[in-house]
Amino acid sequence: MLLSAVDSGWADPARLHHEGRTARLLLDNARAVLAEGVGVRPDELYLTTSGTAAIHAGLAAVAGARRRVGSTVVHSAVEHSAVLHAAAAAGTAVEVGVDPLGRIDRDAFAAEVAKPGVAVAALQSANHEVGTRQPIAWAAEVCAEAGVPLFVDGAASIGHDVVPGGWSALTASAHKWGGPAGVGLLAVRKGTRLAPTWPVDEREDGLSPGHPNVPEILAAAAALQARLTEADELDKLHRAWIDELRQRIANDIADVEVVGDPEDRLPHVLTFSCLYVDGEALVTALDAEGFAVSSGSACTSSTLRPSHVLAAMGVLTHGNIRVSLGRTSTHDEVDRFATVLPGLVRRIRAEVGM
Amino acid sequence: MTLDCRGMLCPLPVIKLAQTISKVAIGDTITVLADDPAAATDIPAWCRMRSQELVSAENEQYVVRRVS
Numbered sequence: 201m202l203l204s205a206v207d208s209g210w211a212d213p214a215r216l217h218h219e220g221r222t223a224r225l226l227l228d229n230a231r232a233v234l235a236e237g238v239g240v241r242p243d244e245l246y247l248t249t250s251g252t253a254a255i256h257a258g259l260a261a262v263a264g265a266r267r268r269v270g271s272t273v274v275h276s277a278v279e280h281s282a283v284l285h286a287a288a289a290a291g292t293a294v295e296v297g298v299d300p301l302g303r304i305d306r307d308a309f310a311a312e313v314a315k316p317g318v319a320v321a322a323l324q325s326a327n328h329e330v331g332t333r334q335p336i337a338w339a340a341e342v343c344a345e346a347g348v349p350l351f352v353d354g355a356a357s358i359g360h361d362v363v364p365g366g367w368s369a370l371t372a373s374a375h376k377w378g379g380p381a382g383v384g385l386l387a388v389r390k391g392t393r394l395a396p397t398w399p400v401d402e403r404e405d406g407l408s409p410g411h412p413n414v415p416e417i418l419a420a421a422a423a424l425q426a427r428l429t430e431a432d433e434l435d436k437l438h439r440a441w442i443d444e445l446r447q448r449i450a451n452d453i454a455d456v457e458v459v460g461d462p463e464d465r466l467p468h469v470l471t472f473s474c475l476y477v478d479g480e481a482l483v484t485a486l487d488a489e490g491f492a493v494s495s496g497s498a499c500t501s502s503t504l505r506p507s508h509v510l511a512a513m514g515v516l517t518h519g520n521i522r523v524s525l526g527r528t529s530t531h532d533e534v535d536r537f538a539t540v541l542p543g544l545v546r547r548i549r550a551e552v553g554m
Numbered sequence: 555m556t557l558d559c560r561g562m563l564c565p566l567p568v569i570k571l572a573q574t575i576s577k578v579a580i581g582d583t584i585t586v587l588a589d590d591p592a593a594a595t596d597i598p599a600w601c602r603m604r605s606q607e608l609v610s611a612e613n614e615q616y617v618v619r620r621v622s
């Protein structure tokens with residue numbers, strides 16, 4: 201798929217020669233598929249060079265168009281760092297806290313959105329680290345009442361879970377659904393005004409400058425299409441496997457905190473923290489067992505600060521592990537993970553005398 | 555009792571706290587000095603998970619009361 205697209209879609213889709221028109225056709229087809237996948241019209245979908253680029257450009261352009269109203273950007277404390285950075289750059293960022301499950305404080309969010317001078321409110325569809333879904337349909341109503349555009353980072357959900365409508369803008373990232381890295385989506389509902397605050401060209405209405413990567417975009421569309429045809433089946437399997445992991449980890453390991461909402465969550469993500477365990481040591485031990493997992497512990501981050509998501513929830517940040525299931529994950533792997541984990545945790549604790 | 559964990563990275567301050575709390579009489583407090591940013595979340599989380607009481611947490615200084 202990708203290789204044939206590299207052969208036929210290499211040209212600049214903005215040119216009028218045969219190769220350019222072929223690339224344009226492939227791009228239009230891919231845009232139509234991707235737009236359908238996120239529930240918008242093709243002319244409401246901009247293609248960017250990553251999910252992060254979609255957030256940076258989208259949030260800045262939505263806020264830029266509301267400059268006369270104000271410059272406040274309301275956001276949850278558990279947004280992806282791309283949203284936090286974009287919010288700080290776009291105006292005055294106002295953070296709204298979350299409960300211990302990671303879900304937004306509704307009263308505080310509604311109160312901040314209703315204040316004068318709010319340019320845009322940003323709320324993720326679901327948390328990328330702990331899987332907890334945010335109340336998007338409710339937030340859309342609150343924002344509509346206040347006349348504030350709602351910006352939804354949907355990267356953790358699109359391809360895995362259904363995102364409710366009502367938002368003004370939504371972003372996603374192809375590599376999160378098994379597509380290639382380097383393709384992001386920025387969906388903007390008609391009626392939402394955009395004002396890019398950087399040098400613009402004629403591409404993607406100025407929201408993503410430069411010659412688009414047609415082959416990768418095509419591969420992203422094919423991957424999303426494939427993913428959505430198996431989404432219902434994967435949803436059932438992943439939900440059951442994560443439920444099983446949750447229970448086994450909580451039962452088999454002492455002093456462990458399994459975090460996030462156990463039910464109203466993404467199907468494929470699980471996060472837990474083990475008391476007295478060094479996160480880096482546990483990631484390394486699991487890697488040696490063939491498991492590639494992430495961690496929100498400070499020792500695994502380049503800044504030596506713990507995950508802002510875990511900190512905002514007030515849950516243990518050290519000894520933290522995040523498991524994400526993919527479409528090729530099997531129950532045997534889930535079972536083996538739950539079987540080897542207690543011994544690894546015991547060994548690491550024993551090394552520090554616990 | 556004061557436990558100086560300044561300069562230590564998590565989970566070390568929490569491990570030291572867990573290893574020292576048994577030397578504190580039930581009802582008494584221990585003060586932990588910890589400048590690792592993770593301690594701000596992890597010492598309160600330890601108190602919750604181990605059913606001990608967090609009396610105060612400010613200026614990189616955590617006061618914990620042993621209740622069990």
